[in-house]
Amino acid sequence: MKTIKSLMAASVVAAICLSGTAFANTLEEVKAKGYVNSGVSGKVAGFSAPDAKGHWTGLDVDFTRAVASAIFDDPNKARFTPVAFKEAFTALQSGEIDMLTRNTTWTFQRDAKLGLEFVGTIFYDGQGFMVRKDLGVKSALELDGASVCTQAGTTTELNLSDYFRSKGMTYKPVVYESADEATVIYESGRCDVYTTDTSGLAARRTTLKATEDHMILPEVISKEPLGPAVRQGDQQWSDIVRWTLFALINAEELGITSENVDEMLKSSNPAVKRLLGVDVDFGQHLGLTSDWAYRIIKHMGNYGEMYERNVGVNTVLGLERGVNALWTEGGLIYAPPVR
DSSP states (O other), X not given: OHHHHHHHHHHHHHHHHHHHHHTTTHHHHHHHHTSEEEEEOSSBTTTBEEOTTSOEESHHHHHHHHHHHHHHSOTTSEEEEEOOHHHHHHHHHTTSSSEEOSSOBOOHHHHHTSSEEEOOOSEEEOEEEEEEGGGOOXXXXXXXXXXXXXXXXXXXXXXXXXXXXXXXXXEEEEEESSHHHHHHHHHHTSSSEEEEEHHHHHHHXXXXXXXXXXXXXXXXXXXXXXXXXXXXXOHHHHHHHHHHHHHXXXXXXXXXXXXXXXXXXXXXXXXXXXXHTSSOOOGGGGTSOTTHHHHHHHHHOOHHHHHHHHTSTTSSSOOOOGGGSBGGGTSSBOOOOOO
């Protein structure tokens, strides 16, 4: 019996080791096939969705293009695989996709239990509530007894339960498998309230037949740090994805844009010169060229440019920077220095 247990334990260890090495060369695999394949929602305006001409747009989409720019000097070498929420983590774990950029909340269990590694936060969000204006409520505290549409198996479902219980209120959960389904049910009037991340509510509101008949209540009831995730076990790949995000943020902080990046190559600011690889080669530590960050900024702009292009005040979502402003502007967006 002891021998069998020992063999079983050895098999588990071997499986873990094989799992770690099976995905230990993601960069080389990406180079060999010629593109980065990212798992996305595919249905959330402002984050990842094809436009009327079939061209992918969104903050998550642009981030994948930034990674492709760092590797290939070509943002078009990015592909997008729509994955349902319940399939997203398996798709990443199995190697079907190279990274996950799908409005995914960074939580303890997803990070520590599922073999994933979140590389940072690309958008700070929080859960909110949308209602029809004719319901006559102005606050989530007036929702006692309401029926609430939410997506099964998400942090949203758990937060909803916590919130109502903590406020001593009751609700009738109306749970569905997909956000699309929940939206249809909400619009048909089969639930009083639709809850998800506030950015998701803003996006879904744009798809309703009478947008002006619906409002998002002021309460934000949870922390939802949304960020890209990769598989554990490939440090080089996680560093590439993580520092692509940090390069975008540092570029905004240093005032480097897609328009002025060539001029900034002549800057006397040591921090600018390091980021752009003018007289130092930090790219070698990622397995990339010295101008990896220059490539990102030249093709995709900095974090602020990406934000304003996809979800900012002049887009259909119309989102202020708020907590997604740089730390120097009172927000939470912060990146370690390149040095």
